[in-house]
Amino acid sequence: MCHRKHPLVLQFNSEQFLCKICGETSGKGLGxxxxxxxxxxxxxxxxxSAALDLVVGDKRHExxxxxxxxxxxxxxxxxxxxxxYASYICCTCNIMVHKKCTSLPRIIKSKWHDHHLFHxxxxxxxxxxxxxxxxxxxxxxxxxxxxxxxxxxxxxxxxCAMKDKDSYEIVENEDEVPNESSIIVIERNNxxxxxxxxxxxxxxxxxxxxxxxxxxxxxxxxxxxxxxxFYYCTECVFFLHKECAExxxxxxxxxxxxxxxxxxxxxxxxxxxxCSKISNTFGYECSECERQIxxxxxxxxxxxxxxxxxxxxxxxxxxGYKRQCNACGFTGGSGAFCCKDxxxxxxxxxxxxxxxxxxxxxxxxxxxxxxxxxxxxKNHHCDICEKSxxxxxxxxxxxxxxxxxxxxxxxxxxxxxxxxxxxxxxxHPHPLTIVSKKYYYPDCDKCSKPCEDVALExxxxxxxxxxxxxxxxxxSLQSWLKWPM
Numbered sequence: 001m002c003h004r005k006h007p008l009v010l011q012f013n014s015e016q017f018l019c020k021i022c023g024e025t026s027g028k029g030l031g032x033x034x035x036x037x038x039x040x041x042x043x044x045x046x047x048x049s050a051a052l053d054l055v056v057g058d059k060r061h062e063x064x065x066x067x068x069x070x071x072x073x074x075x076x077x078x079x080x081x082x083x084x085y086a087s088y089i090c091c092t093c094n095i096m097v098h099k100k101c102t103s104l105p106r107i108i109k110s111k112w113h114d115h116h117l118f119h120x121x122x123x124x125x126x127x128x129x130x131x132x133x134x135x136x137x138x139x140x141x142x143x144x145x146x147x148x149x150x151x152x153x154x155x156x157x158x159x160c161a162m163k164d165k166d167s168y169e170i171v172e173n174e175d176e177v178p179n180e181s182s183i184i185v186i187e188r189n190n191x192x193x194x195x196x197x198x199x200x201x202x203x204x205x206x207x208x209x210x211x212x213x214x215x216x217x218x219x220x221x222x223x224x225x226x227x228x229x230f231y232y233c234t235e236c237v238f239f240l241h242k243e244c245a246e247x248x249x250x251x252x253x254x255x256x257x258x259x260x261x262x263x264x265x266x267x268x269x270x271x272x273x274x275c276s277k278i279s280n281t282f283g284y285e286c287s288e289c290e291r292q293i294x295x296x297x298x299x300x301x302x303x304x305x306x307x308x309x310x311x312x313x314x315x316x317x318x319x320g321y322k323r324q325c326n327a328c329g330f331t332g333g334s335g336a337f338c339c340k341d342x343x344x345x346x347x348x349x350x351x352x353x354x355x356x357x358x359x360x361x362x363x364x365x366x367x368x369x370x371x372x373x374x375x376x377x378k379n380h381h382c383d384i385c386e387k388s389x390x391x392x393x394x395x396x397x398x399x400x401x402x403x404x405x406x407x408x409x410x411x412x413x414x415x416x417x418x419x420x421x422x423x424x425x426x427x428h429p430h431p432l433t434i435v436s437k438k439y440y441y442p443d444c445d446k447c448s449k450p451c452e453d454v455a456l457e458x459x460x461x462x463x464x465x466x467x468x469x470x471x472x473x474x475x476s477l478q479s480w481l482k483w484p485m
Contacts, residue, residue, distance in 0.1 A: 006036045006038060006039060007036075008034035008035060008036055008041070008043065009034070009035060009036070009037075010032060010033075010034055010045075011032065011033065011034075011035050011037075012031075012032055012033075013031060013032065013033045013035065013042060015040075017033070017035065017040055017041075017042035018042065019033070019042055019043050019044045019047055020041055020042060020043055020084050031044075031045075032045060033045065047099075061090065061093075061102065061106075063090050063091075063092045063093060064090070065088035065089065065090050065097065065102045066088065066089055066090075066091070067086065067088060068086070068087045068088060068089045068096065072084070074087050074096050075096075075144060076096065076097050076098045076101055076144070076145070077095040077096055077097055077121050077122075077144055077145060078095070078097040078098065078101035078102075078104055078119075078121065078144075078145040078158065079097075079098065079101050079104070079144065079145050079157075079158035079159060080140075080141050080143075080144030080145055080146070080157070080158065081098075081158075081159060083098045086099065088102050093121070095121055101145070101158075104119055104145070104158065104162075105119065105170040105171075106118065106119050107119070107170070107171040107172075107174060108147060108161065108168045108169065108170060108171060109168060109169045109171050109178060109252075110147070110156070110161060110167060110168045110252075111167045111168065111252040111253060111254040112134055112135055112156065112161075112167065112254045112303050113134065113149055113152070113154055113156075113303070114178060114179055114248055114251065114252075115149045115151055115152060115154075115178050116149070116171055116174075116176075116178055117147040117148065117149055117154075117156065117161065118147065118148055118149070118150075119145060119146075119147055119148075119158070120145065120146055120147075120148050121144070121145050122142060122143055122144065122145075123142035123146065123148060123155075124142075125142055131153070131155045132155075132316075133155060133156050133157045133160055134154055134155070134156060134303035134304050135156055135157070135160040135161070135254075135303060136157065136160050137316045137318070137340070138157075140155045140156070140157055142155075145158050146158060147161045154303075154304065166257075166259060167254060178248075179248035179249065179250050179251060179252075179261070180248060180249045180250065181246065181248055181249070182199055182200055182201070182245065182246065182247055182248060182249050182264060183197040183198065183199050183200075183206075183245055183246060184197060184198045185197050186198065186205060193208065194208065195207065195208045196208070197231065197245070199231070199240065199245055200249070201220075201264075201266045201282070202220075202233065202238055202240075204233045204234070204235045204236065204238070205233075205234075206231035206232065206233055206238070206240065206245070207231060207232055207233075207234060208229065208230075208231055208242070209228055209229060209230045209231070209232060210228065217237065217239045218239070219239055219240055219241045219244055219281075220238055220239060220240055220244075220266075220281060220282070220418075221240050221241060221244030221245070221247075221281055221282040221295050222241065222244055222281060222282065222294075222295045222296045222299065223279060223281045223296075223415070223416045223418065224241075224296065224352070224354050224355075225354055225355060225356050225357070226239045226241070227241070227355075229241075229242040230242055230245075231245050243299060244282065244295060244299070247264065247282075247295070247298070247299075248264070249263065249264050250262065250263055250264070251264070251284055251298070253284070253293065253298060253301070254301075254303070255274065255293075255301055256273075256286060256291070256293065258286050258288040258289055259288075260286065260287055260288050262284035262285060262286050262293065263284065263285055263286075263287065264282065264283075264284055265282070265283055265284065265285045265292070266281065266282050266283075267280055267281070267418075267421060268280060268283070268285075268292075269417070269423065269425075269473075269477055270283050270285070270292035270294065270477075271292070271476055271477060272292060272293055272294035272296075272297055273291045273292065273293055274293055274294070274297040274301065274348065275294065275296070275297050275348055275349055275352070276479075277294060277296075277349075277415075277416055277479070278413075278414055278416065278417060278477055278478070278479050279294050279296075279416035279417060280416075280417055280418055280421055280423075280434075281294070281295060281416065281418055282294075282295040283295055283298075284298055294416065296352045296416075297348070297352070300317070300337075300348065300351055300352050301317060301348075303317070306337065306351075311339060311344050311346075313339045313340070313341045313342065313344070314339070314340075315337040315338060315339055315344070315346065315351070316337065316338060316339075316340060317335060317336070317337050317338075318335060318336060318337075318338055319335045320333065320334075320335055321335050321336045321338060321345075322336075323336060323338070323345045324345065325345055325346055325347040325350055326344055326345055326346060326350075326370070327346055327347075327350035327353070327370070327393065327394040328347070328349075328350055328393055328394070329390065329392060329393055330347065332347050332348075334347075334348065335348065336348070337351045350394070353368055353394070353407065353411075354368065354411070354415070355367065355368050356368070357396060357410055357411065357415075359384070359396070359405070359410050360438045360439070361383055361384050361403060361405060361410075362398045362401055362403040363401075364398045364400055364401065365398070366396035366397060366398050366403065366405070366410060367396065367397055367398070367399070368394060368395075368396060368407075369394060369395055369396065369397040369404075370394050372391040372395070372404075381404070382395075382404065382405045382406045382409055383403050383404055383405050384405045384406065384409035384410065385405075385406065385409050387406075389404065389405075389406060393407075394407065395407060396410045412436075412453055412454070413453060413454065413479040414453070414454040414469065414479055417434055417454055417469075418434065419434055419435060419436055419454075420433060420434065420435075421433070421434050422434075422459065423456055423473075425473075426456065426472045426473075427472075428456075428458065428465060428472075430458050430459060430460045430463055430465075431458075431459045432456035432457060432458060432459065432465075433456070433457050433458075433459045434454065434455075434456060434469075435454070435455050435456070435457045435466075436453065436454050436455065437451055437452070437455065442464075442466050444466065444467050444468045444471055445465055445466060445467050446467045446468065446471035446472065447468065447471055449468070451466055451467070451468055453468065453469070454468075454469040455467060455468055455469060456468075456469060456472060456473075
């Protein structure tokens, strides 16, 4: 064995040189290698034997690759990463790649995206846009290989897409449908947008907004206030954000460890494994571990730029990111939404706070506010609990009435339980309705204390049974957490 200058000698890799062929030391770096000490050249035994193949043919590429054993470095056209020593070339396509990149899968199904991703050696971006990888949020050079979805304009670095073998599957049949949609399109407008659909969770047809009326309702899918674009029912009070309506029946998510896709569920009371909030709207459930994720977290953690209504730039989610949240002032270690243009940071809970809410303390809608114009400290109080309020933390405010309140005081412990829905998993013989009394508080039939928060009331008018939610539900469905104040 020799390289361009000296023979290679079998020796122990005591200086932990990187292999010049694969560029790695992991799992192999402390073993025996073929090396040249004067040139600090090293190659794994496995890489040397594999690299000696003069021609490599693989059905994933239409032409064979030929060995091109030059000592100079090169940029792999398949993955965009530098290589050295031995490369493989396709003279027909005029590309040069690593040995391991000769067998890259042409199509993959990734946990990071709902559609199939196709490997492209280069992309023509006519408007010269910069494309960022949805996994690491760094720019992808379209001059080299990447995985791309043309339908969504979504791109991944090859090294990011291939990093975790459990996060993707190789697709052999290009015509295979990734995930079944939750909606069936009945009518489209001239622009191709679905204007009339059916959703498998609702009995009536849904129409694309604008809705003629007041936008005071919440989305049935995520319980956040309705904003454009959305679908609504003309026969009953039912609203769905367009984004919530178009989610698939089965979905893979990168933040859940099980390999099987999650199934869309509705109206089942769950504790979200991501935010720990209790809700009974739409969510996704795993058939393997039976854990659930609320729709708000599924959407918020879907890779790609997200724009918070309280910030002008797109926000990206970074796992394990530790910095103080602009909304609550707390520093968490489970990741955060960050702006690449400035130092703006939101944690997971603050990112999905409702922008507008109703509360009995004011006749108008309260708006989530990110700053306090008053400098006088006596004005920094909550009009609900009458305690002091941190002026640097976000709060709910009515500009007309000058009402200000803590986020926790406005939302309560169960902001995502749908009032008026039925809950049957108790020892009471009749179905119970989820309620929240506003102006009078009957005593709980279990603890005899007033039902001031979310309660369960018998749906039979002749039965006066009412209990606190926390008095009869399993502890796993009880909330003991508060929004940061």
